[in-house]
Amino acid sequence: MKKIATGVISLTLALSLLAGCGSGATETGATTTPDANAPKPELRMLGFQKTNFDPNTDPVGKFLEEKTGYKVKYETLPIENPDDKLNLLIANKEPYDILKLSASQYTRLASQGALEPLDDLLKTYGSNITTANPPEVFDNAKIDGKIYGIPEKHPKAFVGQVMAVRQELLDELKVGVPTTIDEFYNLLKLIKEKKNIIPLTGSSTPSMNYEIAGAFGISAPFDDENGKIRHRLEDPGMKEYLAFMNKLYKEGLIDSEWPVNKAATAKEKFTSGKAAIYETDFASPPSLVAALNKTFPNTKLALIPSLKGKDGKQENWLQGGGISWYIGIPKSSKNKEAAMQYINMKLQPEIFKELAIGQEGTHWKKDEKGAMSPILPKFTEDRNNSDWFMTSTDSKNFGDMWLVRVRKDPLVGSTFEEIQKQASYSKQDPTLLAPPMDVVANNLQKLTKMETDYMIKAFAGAEDLANYDKFVQQFMSQGGSEVLKAYNEWYATAKKK
Secondary structure (H helix, E strand, O other): OOOOOOOOOOHHHHHHHHOOOOOOHHHHOOOOOOOOOOOOOOEEEEEOOOOOOOOOOOHHHHHHHHHHOOOEEEEEOOOOOHHHHHHHHHHOOOOOOEEEEOHHHHHHHHHOOOEOOOHHHHHHHOHHHHHHOOHHHHHHOEEOOEEOOEEEEOOOOEEOEEEEEEHHHHHHHOOOOOOEHHHHHHHHHHHHHHHOOEEEEOOOOOOOOHHHHHHHOOOOOEEEEOOEEEEHHHOHHHHHHHHHHHHHHHOOOEOOOOOOOOHHHHHHHHHOOOEEEEEEEOOOHHHHHHHHOOOOOOOOEEEEOOOEOOOOOOOOEEEOOOEEEEEEOEOOOOOHHHHHHHHHHOOOHHHHHHHHHOOEOOOEEEOOOOOEEEOOOHHHHHHOOHHHHOOOOOOOOHHHHHHHHHOOOHHHHHHHHHHHHHHHHOEOOOOOOOOOOHHHHHHHHHHHHHHHHHHHHHHHOOOOHHHHHHHHHHHHHHHHHHHHHHHHHHHHHHOOO
């Protein structure tokens, strides 16, 4: 198997993983239907940790046992150093039957021979799984042409961020929400002149402001340029964006501490009134308003979406829609067939829907337009942690179900709906459903940090934009070209399917 270098694993671990052997249908190629009346073994599942959460006492776990007949013992990885713990458990051949893995965990364990190839098991026992997920989703999970993990697709592509400003501040300054980059620039100048506070704050995590960058045609890390994938650093708009941010920095229109601010620091400056504008995600307004109300009672947020550039450019990043998790069956499992049968049963449409959002009339309801919304507090009590139990999704219908969760808080729901008005001019990253690749795993984290560090320095003038092309050359020489080559080879094939 082609090695995917996503982490360092000891020789002892590697040998123990490679020593694992398969059983059942994957070895015999059996295609018989399992006996529905046969005794079902108790299964053991390992997933990620959530604060104040015990899956063994959660209502979803009890619901699944009733509907499938499988008793499952659930365990979670620690919040701190989960990969180290996972490596140790797998090295010791702990008899897990189902693993819910991040992309990096999946590629690492698959490359080390720790996961069972699932192609035959899926053919024999996975009809619901293969029906619920289109072929391109499974292509994402292939390593050397084989599937080692069932993909759990993110429910919905969405615009995730927007700039926020207190509405009363705009009213006081007698201005409306800016829609163009020039209007935004003038608003920042007015705030500095009239209010003597930081006009716009931000942080090094993340460093990019997408509503501003969109005015220069910059959004997702990768885009499609005439049928080929390129990195956004190759787009001339990136240099223009950095020059604009540097202009704001020099004129005192953005936070002078932006390069060193942590995300929490920038948020505190906004909620305390030290800064006027702050980029937020759709889920944060309730906490922002609660904090703002301590200083500004009864405040309301005005949202500033992506700005139009001088040439009419307007863009944002359409995030989500990719693969959130991979569900693996370890080589050491003694219940491989049963594990696949259990995962498959959970994707029966009605079982999955009740797993995801519960029962109509008890956990959720429809309004006059047919939109689903949660019944509180019952939905939160019984389905707040349903995502933990998912082992793949009904990719066609889960997006609408997921909106029930978004609407748990009216302000989150209304903010989400408002931000999605940008979707028509927002772009997805074309690499979203690319399969795991060793060259990407080896380089992307390093390259992302290179880009982030450079942007922060460019904001503050510590990097001369006259040398921008030299930085791009350095970026490409340190793995960028290899990543683009791999993505484009995949993309050329993917577009033909």
